[in-house]
Amino acid sequence: MAQAEIGLIGLGTMGAALALNIAEKGFPIAVWNRTTEVTHRFHAGAGELAEQVVPTETLEELVAKIAEPRTIILMVPAGPAVDDQLAALTPLLGQDDLVIDAGNADFHDTNRRSEAGLPFRFLGMGVSGGEEGARHGPSIMAGGTAADWDRIGKVLTAISAKAEDGSPCAARMGDAGAGHFVKMVHNGIEYADMQMIAEVYGLLRDGMDKSAGQISAIFDNWNNGPLQSYLIEISAKVTAASDPHGDRPMVDMILDRAGQKGTGRWTAIEAQHLAAPIPVIEAAVMARNVSARLDERKAGEERFGAPATGIDLPPQVLEQALIAGKILCYAQGFLMIEGAAKSFGWSLDLPGIARVWRAGCIIRSAMLNDMADALAEDPGRNLAMAPYFADLIEKALPALRQVVANGIAAGHPLPALASGLMWFDMMRTARGTANMIQAQRDFFGAHGFERIDGIADEHGPWGSSQ
Template identity: 70%
Template sequence: MSDAAIGLIGLGTMGAMLALNIAEKGFPIAVWNRTTAVTRQFAAGAGDLAARITPTESLEALVAAITPPRAIILMVPAGPAVDEQIAALRPLLGPDDMIIDAGNANFHDTNRRAADAAAAGVPFLGIGVSGGEEGARHGPSIMGGGPIAAWDRVAPILTAIAAKHEGEACATWMGEAGAGHFVKAVHNGIEYADMQMIAEIYGVMRDGMGMDAAAIGEVFRGWNAGVLKSYLIEISAAVSVATDPVTGSPMLDVILDRAGQKGTGSWTVIEAQHLGAAIPAIEAAVMARNLSARLEERLAGEAVFGAAPRALPGSLSLDVLEQALIAGKILCYAQGFALISAASASFGWALPLPAIARVWREGCIIRSAMLDDMANALTDAPDRNLMLAPFFAEKLASAQTGLRDTVAECARAGLPVPALASGLAWFDMMRTGRSTANMIQAQRDFFGAHGFERVDGGAGKHGPWGAHG
């Protein structure tokens, strides 16, 4: 019987939570998982929502359970698994039936799949979904990519299940092909940088100020009541005050300092290089995660050179650290939006920067009180770098001293703050009218006769290097 409004493949954590969310919002859904036992277990645990869920044990049964024209969400691991699932599913579908990849796909893969679907004359969407398990269950942020007509077809379901900010759904169409997955990748890059900067400030309090985890948690809790109010600050407070039930020690003190990653941050950094967009805070965050994995080498370095002096001389206050984090956060978001703007121009997507900021206000991992003001600033001047918007320029003017003092004192004490330091360097370069790139141009012309522009616009595009070149 085909009475489901939509289908879903892949009942891992995210897929299962998304299916329950869809059912809870009143849409009958058919589900399938490669492992039948997982499907049965999911259906058995659906409780009051079971009446709106049709568990199926074959792809044929899944397709038969959905009302045409069908829409089926894929929640499977990014990469070859998506292509394999599409290849298995597409022969069972009609020409108007839509496949929606809602996993963490590389947008280049989404571009390819969208092109294949367009050539075959069948609808396909690639949507970025952010919010983790809680977001998937109660309201994620959704970034759609593909034909606008395809988005409009399923928008009533996607907007219904999305997070809401003052009644507005945090779900919208970003553009053609892989636009949605690209925006999600940049979201994750910002997430990496935001998390890294918070971790750096945690390290300053722990190693430079000798504060214990519970005291640090109270600081984060206080900051979450002010300008820094955000999901990541909120959970940083929560994890700081948590206690390990096994040892009774602070939970943070028993967690190994080797951070995991799924690759989306690296994709963002790689694409920024291709686009010539500078996102040093995000690059530093990815680098820091990579170095965290090299635990044995870090221990060897400490054995050879000795642990860096950690205690700060007392010149930094918690208020200064708060200002450093405010400045770092603004700079990291400014870099992320500049990357989106560069991609929009390069790929012809016309990515809606104000709408992106609004979609990120709730549901996603980087949701923050600042995003309302960012949406307003981008509405006023979408082509202007966010750090130059009057609201954020004023914030930076007052907070940059805290960032500068924090980076300087940490450098003296040997406390690594790569994301904060990279953000500060970017800020200083972005406000330097005459940079040192003239030296680089002279060097390039000397060894390779690459030429240069003159500040007076006059003739002579090469230097008087003569035989020295």
Template identity: 75%
Template sequence: MTVTHTGLIGLGTMGAALALNIAEKGFPIAVWNRTAAVTRAFHAGAGELAARITPTDTLEALVQAITPPRAIILMVPAGQAVDDQMAALAPLLGPDDLVIDAGNANFRDTNRRDGADLPFRFMGIGVSGGEEGARHGPAIMAGGPDAAWAQMKPLLQAIAARAEDGTPCADHMGPSGAGHFVKAVHNGIEYADMQMISEVYGVMRDGMALPAADIAPVFDRWNAGPLQSYLIEISAQVAAAADPIGGGPILDMIVDAAGQKGTGRWTAVEAQHLAAPVPVIEAAVMARNVSARRDERAAGQARFGAAKAKITLPLDDLEQAMIAGKILCYAQGFAMMTAAAKEFGWALDMPAIARVWRAGCIIRSSMLNDMAQALAEDPARNLILAPFFAGLLDKGLPALRRVVANGALQALPLPALSAGLAWFDLMRQARGTANMIQGQRDFFGAHGFDRLDGKDAHHGPWGSPA
């Protein structure tokens, strides 16, 4: 039997891919799945990598197959399944052993588990990239004690994706749930990126009457410029793909109701707790929820009529609007993480986070290189104020305004792009309108307000003669 210090529980799609990745990078690993037939089938199909994989039929056998100090990676569904698995491992492990939750956990669950009186060490890591990433190189956001990261760093950086400069896209985010928090923000940005792409697709399809076959090369062209990214790349492929049954574009046959696993919703909820505005992400979550209401949407169209949209904007405007929208979305995401670092006492390294996201993960894009550089220059500065991105916004915002305005006039829904523009306009207004809100709050609740001249009177003369 090959000596291993690492085990993995859960041989579903992601778990199996990650186990093969670990074995391929030269790390022997023991595996267990609660269905023994799945474990045996996985091992039988591992080919030449099977020599580095030890299949086990019981949890006890898994633990016995791993040489202390053990590290056991959990690839099970988030929530109760993780707690149940940790409880089952508790009597089998010692204080030097390490359990790693590598699923899509809520960071508050990770914080709770880290603070529990466990008989073993614990850490949580966010893994992004889907099945392909897990198999050939994901982006990894680790959270937990420094000693646990030091123990797992060689393995995690070995299996991670590599950026163009060769840097592994795996790093330590901080203690407790920091890794899972950063992963949640990643997923929120992913929701927003996908929503903005779907919105400009809708402008082309419904506002410009372009068929999918003509939309695909537009995305292809954008992928050769500032918008170069995994999501733009696959959008071109999705638009170009033919339906194997009917022969037309497969995109035209896909039901327009988007699924979700809740991670984007977590981002929106936590942003509210942190008072960190992320309206582009919130709009994307809202749009997914609305997409599921197909019968209501059909009733709405029947009552109010379908949009008779005709937009004559140049495609360059759509590209520039997407560039601006992307910058605004990422700026909100990094600002949210800055707020979380302050709230939870985490030393989140913003440039390092941007570098981790450069490859392997779903939101990987060439723009993240420039974001990492801008954040390294001034981690506390909002990205929209970094000279490089301010310059891109100078160029892209007029186009974003034209796209959003045309969408509103022609009844084309652009919630994420509109939310990004509204947030930007708030962020550039030195004298806002919340003074009216403060006056209202003082009028009905005597909440008081600050004065611009600094004088001591903090209540209005409501009730005195005009």
């Protein structure tokens, strides 16, 4: 092969899968890995696709094997490794060459790199779907100039997942770090969706004494209704699986300590900077942090006792509670994205983002079709207030209250579901209680307040007691 159409650096799990996807779609690809043995092993295992793959042993060889203007995808760990790779490529590339960071980068880093005056083009790209998605069709969220997207969009749309209507789940989100920002919020929603499912699983297991097999059947049934989604689908599968080392359910043998790579935490941190309330995501991040405190939790149960059993909640009530929780969570995520668009000057297409998430990514679900339609009708409207979703919430709200009330009364931790409900109740309360907070702030700090009759910067008659 004379020259490849595109290059890729980093043949870890995701990089190798993405490279095979690109090759399979008919685009010759040159690959390089820091460990040469990995490169040759990948090429040898590529099977019929090996003829579309050009293995290289040095960065110089990689660059030489790509047709100009060159495009190179980085699939290396986020952080300093990306900066090191960009520095190594600097003397080898020209101003018309394009480097794409397709890792889980912090969008602030992508902004910094985009503004750093690199001697070549640069585009940040969020890729969701795990190894399976990377290999057969991920959801792709790019951030960079329109010209750079137009240049590589043919490849990215070809390798992306396709929605039921055949449209590609790949799009340019906006400039600079916009793609990685949207991917970050996606991951935050992913944290929350998983946590809410886990909370309902816990009620079924501990509050209602259901076996893993019984829970699997419930999840499987839900996957045929409004909750149809990848996460509900795999929840049915993991609760149905048996331990290969015994006859117990596999899920019962897994230690209750959840890992995380940090993107959910980034979402929670950034939400504070944007003054964007996302309590369901924040609760999910908190829950993972608490899960790591295994010894403390065991000591807590020994001292205060375990949650009570004997909860009686029909599966359809739990299903409705999850429907409400899911809508509220996504509504918060889209409001955060809208806030980022205003703060960073990005033209983020909210319905387009919902469409990109319809297939390939971890949070893909049937509900995203209706979310895209609702956002297209009025992108600036809170998704929970869109007529279609407002009707669903109105129908499901009694179930969410019932689940949260019964679970909390029996001592079961439901941080994400409860946080969603509390956010909703605050959003439906025209006159809240922040007037008391403003009075307190003025009392001890003379911060002033607005009056309900329109007078601004008023101070209270607190007198010498301040």
